[in-house]
Amino acid sequence: MSEAYDPSLERVHGLYATMLLIRAFDEHAGQARRDGHLRGSVHEYIGQEAIATGVGANLLKRDYVSSYHRGHGHCLAKGADPVSMMKELYGKADGLCGGKGGSMHVADFALGILGANGVVADGVTLAVGAAQAVKLRGEDRIVTAFFGDGAMNRGPMLEALNWARVFDLPVLFVCEDNTYSDKTRTASVTGGPGILARASAFGIPAESIDGNDVIAVDEAAARLTRAVRSGQGPVFLHAKTYRWRGHLALDPGRYRDAQEVSRGMADDPIARAKAWLFARGVKAESLAADREAAVERIRSAVSQAESAPWPRPEILFTDVQDLGAPT
Amino acid sequence: MTVLSYAEAARLALLQEMERDPNVWVLGEDLGPEGGVAGQYAGLQQRFGKSRVVDTPISESTIMGAAIGAAMCGTRPVVELRYADFGLCAADEIVNQAAKARYMLGGQVRVPAVIRQPIGMRDGMAAQHSQSTEAWWIHIPGLVVVAPSTPADNHALLKAAVRCDDPVIYMEHKELWTVRGEVDESAAPAPLGNAAVVREGRDVTIVTWSSMVSVCLAAAQALAESGVSAEVIDLRTLWPWDKDAVFASVVRSGRLLVVHQAVRVGGFGAEIVSEVAEQLFDKLKTAPRRLGAPRVPVPYSEPLEMRCRITADDIVAAAIGMARAEA
Numbered sequence: 001m002s003e004a005y006d007p008s009l010e011r012v013h014g015l016y017a018t019m020l021l022i023r024a025f026d027e028h029a030g031q032a033r034r035d036g037h038l039r040g041s042v043h044e045y046i047g048q049e050a051i052a053t054g055v056g057a058n059l060l061k062r063d064y065v066s067s068y069h070r071g072h073g074h075c076l077a078k079g080a081d082p083v084s085m086m087k088e089l090y091g092k093a094d095g096l097c098g099g100k101g102g103s104m105h106v107a108d109f110a111l112g113i114l115g116a117n118g119v120v121a122d123g124v125t126l127a128v129g130a131a132q133a134v135k136l137r138g139e140d141r142i143v144t145a146f147f148g149d150g151a152m153n154r155g156p157m158l159e160a161l162n163w164a165r166v167f168d169l170p171v172l173f174v175c176e177d178n179t180y181s182d183k184t185r186t187a188s189v190t191g192g193p194g195i196l197a198r199a200s201a202f203g204i205p206a207e208s209i210d211g212n213d214v215i216a217v218d219e220a221a222a223r224l225t226r227a228v229r230s231g232q233g234p235v236f237l238h239a240k241t242y243r244w245r246g247h248l249a250l251d252p253g254r255y256r257d258a259q260e261v262s263r264g265m266a267d268d269p270i271a272r273a274k275a276w277l278f279a280r281g282v283k284a285e286s287l288a289a290d291r292e293a294a295v296e297r298i299r300s301a302v303s304q305a306e307s308a309p310w311p312r313p314e315i316l317f318t319d320v321q322d323l324g325a326p327t
Numbered sequence: 328m329t330v331l332s333y334a335e336a337a338r339l340a341l342l343q344e345m346e347r348d349p350n351v352w353v354l355g356e357d358l359g360p361e362g363g364v365a366g367q368y369a370g371l372q373q374r375f376g377k378s379r380v381v382d383t384p385i386s387e388s389t390i391m392g393a394a395i396g397a398a399m400c401g402t403r404p405v406v407e408l409r410y411a412d413f414g415l416c417a418a419d420e421i422v423n424q425a426a427k428a429r430y431m432l433g434g435q436v437r438v439p440a441v442i443r444q445p446i447g448m449r450d451g452m453a454a455q456h457s458q459s460t461e462a463w464w465i466h467i468p469g470l471v472v473v474a475p476s477t478p479a480d481n482h483a484l485l486k487a488a489v490r491c492d493d494p495v496i497y498m499e500h501k502e503l504w505t506v507r508g509e510v511d512e513s514a515a516p517a518p519l520g521n522a523a524v525v526r527e528g529r530d531v532t533i534v535t536w537s538s539m540v541s542v543c544l545a546a547a548q549a550l551a552e553s554g555v556s557a558e559v560i561d562l563r564t565l566w567p568w569d570k571d572a573v574f575a576s577v578v579r580s581g582r583l584l585v586v587h588q589a590v591r592v593g594g595f596g597a598e599i600v601s602e603v604a605e606q607l608f609d610k611l612k613t614a615p616r617r618l619g620a621p622r623v624p625v626p627y628s629e630p631l632e633m634r635c636r637i638t639a640d641d642i643v644a645a646a647i648g649m650a651r652a653e654a
Contacts, residue, residue, distance in 0.1 A: 098434065125396065126392055320468050324567025
């Protein structure tokens with residue numbers, strides 16, 4: 001498909017830069033967790049950057065996005081500020097959620113980001129509800145739900161697919177198939193002919209693409225978001241990719257054989273975009289400078305996050321609920 | 328003033344709220360064809376259309392998840408879950424998403440949803456259709472829990488619940504659907520969190536809610552004939568509960584009896600008794616008591632189910648025992 005699609009050099013260069021930013025963010029986040037500077041669960045998106053980037057490039061600021069536990073990439077691709085995100089990961093007062101959410105709950109409603117989510121597939125049910133609100137209010141927005149292959153075995157996921165079809169909701173479902181459900185190979189716990197067949201069974205137009213080819217993702221997302229905006233109801237994109245790291249920053253992923261991992265990592269979405277740009281005359285120095293710029297942007301975000309103030313203790317009791325004092 | 332059933336009063340409240348605010352909508356099973364299990368939605372779909380009174384698939388996770396997503400995006404959904412027992416099918420979405428979204432996302436968003444879960448024993452509905460689960464929800468930070476006992480309250484409290492900016496677990500009692508009473512059709516929403524002293528008395532404070540209010544009133548009448556003056560307090564809102572009203576009464580009477588249909592063990596009565604014991608110990612003339620169902624699944628057979636119910640005789644016996652006990 002990418003043969004027929006002929007994006008501009010500038011567009012691909014932009015996609016490349018976004019992928020670099022996501023990579024740099026999660027390279028740092030994973031290491032910072034392993035070094036004990038962050039707490040809790042940190043799920044790195046490394047290796048999957050082309051999907052959030054290619055889809056995100058086709059979304060408008062007013063569009064809604066719901067994400068899942070591996071959510072940093074979706075937020076950055078939707079335009080979230082890496083400094084506010086990093087402050088959230090560091091649990092600081094002016095993080096996106098005031099330090100109350102952390103990595104698994106990064107959200108920015110001003111940008112339509114309904115949040116990463118700590119429960120597999122729950123974000124998908126929120127997404128169909130957001131779409132229902134859009135429809136009820138007659139708004140001109142679409143909703144994108146990102147989720148993993150593991151989610152395809154949860155009841156709410158299957159309910160939500162049916163729901164989106166029944167109510168003809170403006171939802172783009174994006175399944176990021178990174179091969180693993182936490183630490184278990186998804187194929188080993190999944191019956192039937194696969195993810196695409198499941199989506200199709202609900203009457204939702206569904207297609208598979210190479211999720212490590214940012215141009216292919218961009219092309220598919222452009223076409224599918226157009227279809228959703230035109231009011232034809234939900235569509236489903238199955239993007240095949242590979243998770244380079246363990247399920248979490250603290251998971252070394254030893255349940256995978258080394259050959260499989262190195263084969264997966266050899267198919268690097270960033271290297272592929274870089275090669276595409278290089279082949280069209282973008283200078284190696286320029287591409288290296290892009291990388292350095294992304295790393296520097298994250299380095300600056302980290303230093304701002306490290307020196308940012310902690311939340312005031314009183315906010316422990318704010319935003320629980322209006323009625324009744326927390327006790 | 329007009330005389331309405333408890334179900335009709337709720338229907339009127341919803342109709343008035345839907346006319347007042349186009350962002351109020353309803354979703355659940357069989358709302359159109361059946362008008363709800365008790366006719367509490369009768370005619371609303373004809374009046375407001377299928378997009379505001381939405382007949383859903385039997386998909387409780389997504390009924391709830393979609394309501395939350397839609398509540399986050401500018402609407403005010405009213406969710407019908409038919410039986411509190413089925414609310415457990417949506418427990419993840421209620422507990423992990425609705426109750427926490429505002430807090431864990433740092434106050435970026437609210438979830439103004441009403442979650443209707445009718446409770447209680449009625450006509451041999453047996454173990455999976457008879458539970459009173461209010462204590463489960465009271466335990467979760469972020470939720471408001473309401474349990475109306477009269478048609479007038481089901482009108483005024485439901486209006487208040489619809490206007491509440493936080494998620495409200497709204498627990499009607501199945502045995503009250505057909506109970507009739509005077510309703511002021513133009514009544515303003517009742518403030519949430521306010522109890523009502525439904526009978527004044529000196530010797531013992533009986534705290535109760537929902538269908539047990541009328542049973543406690545009958546017991547209070549019998550107690551009066553035995554020379555014991557019982558004050559009956561209908562909590563109406565269970566979280567936050569009206570501690571001021573309960574404490575003021577217990578300070579006067581020195582005796583506290585809590586009565587609920589839910590299982591006694593771990594029931595909300597335990598919390599009320601604990602708070603009173605911790606804060607008013609020196610005002611108590613005798614040990615506070617609770618009456619609730621035995622810790623068994625609700626059985627089908629009539630004589631067995633009857634043994635799970637708290638009767639006026641049980642209440643009279645408990646209150647007389649307390650009144651006669653020496654301090």
